[in-house]
Amino acid sequence: MDKYFVGMRVEVVGHEEGFWNSYFGAIVLRVDRTKLRVRYEELIDENEEYIEEDVAMKHVRPYPPESREVNYRMNVGDDVDVYDREGWWRGEVVFVFDGELMVYFHYMAGDDTEDYGTFPLDRIRIHQEVKEVAKGFAWSHVKVTG
Template identity: 65%
Template sequence: MDKYKVGMRVEIVGHSDGFWNSYYGAKVLREYIVEDADLKHIRPDPPESFDVNYRLTVGDDVDVYDRDGWWRGEVVFDELDDELMVYFPYIVGDDSETFGTFPYDDIRIHQEVKQVGKGFAVGYGV
């Protein structure tokens, strides 16, 4: 686990039924995993922001903060005052579970964080 140091902020990627493509903030306390978490399900925290002037719009790949985690979705409607409507293709359920309207403060552009050598690279909306 040499790429994750004690004290480092990370996200645990949900990988069980009902939690696919959700991300939960955590902090490395020790260099072993107490909970059943495979290293492939851990990533460093994505950078706080990208371009603060960027306006999210229809088709953007986003993460929405809801139910204590970040859930991956796609913006499907952006003509509301302070909110966006998001579709969650990875959630199986009725429309009330697969679509939702959220304030901008609870939405971030989706970022894929991948290890490159001894560091990490971030790709936006991948």
Template identity: 35%
Template sequence: MNDEVEVASEEKGYLGSYYKATILYHVGTCSDYRVKYKTLVSDNDQTTPLEWFIRASELRPVPPEIPRETKPMETYDIVDVYDNEGWWIGVITAKVEQEYRVYFPTTKQEIVYSADKLRFHQEWSDGEWKFPLLG
């Protein structure tokens, strides 16, 4: 085990977010796993990494990095923004000097971020990474 993964949250208020975790072990005969989060902590002491049971459908490998020299970010690109200990799906709506304005469909908010907080959003489908398109 010990595979590095990202967990897609399906909880209200966290839809559209991914959190880095490590698979600890497979649970029984079903497709559940016990994971330890990298950035989320236990409610008990606020320091111990959170461990949780996750369905296989909520897991994906960590996406590969895409160097910005290879493909610059542009308006209407679907991106992940690192904020609140996880990656949140949004859409670039404008570039303002060295920062990007990002709209989040799940919260209907638009927030400005520096480029180092963004990565291109990729979907794991049929064993390969794909870039989703708007519309």
């Protein structure tokens, strides 16, 4: 069974400086033995066309299932992804407000950019990790606290 196929929705995992711990939605256009041709869902070039590129399979994962189906409340210490700047950025909940969360982004620590941000719940998902299994992929929620 091919794990990736043309038309499949995937995320490209940020693998360059400034993009660590980020995930960008894309659609698979072509499948080769070691790479995929993808078209990003949100990223556009200077001509306002969706960016297409060849990406090594090790930098691609299937689009995760909706984490909103999980029946628990996010708490301080939870590992989350925040939708910002056309992608999902991994961070940790550090403060819970009414309807918003303050998130610390480890990947930016020491950089001149902002380490923290406050975001509404509709732009936050529980971070999920994926593992290849015999018949496809298995997902696990990363929940740090209780």
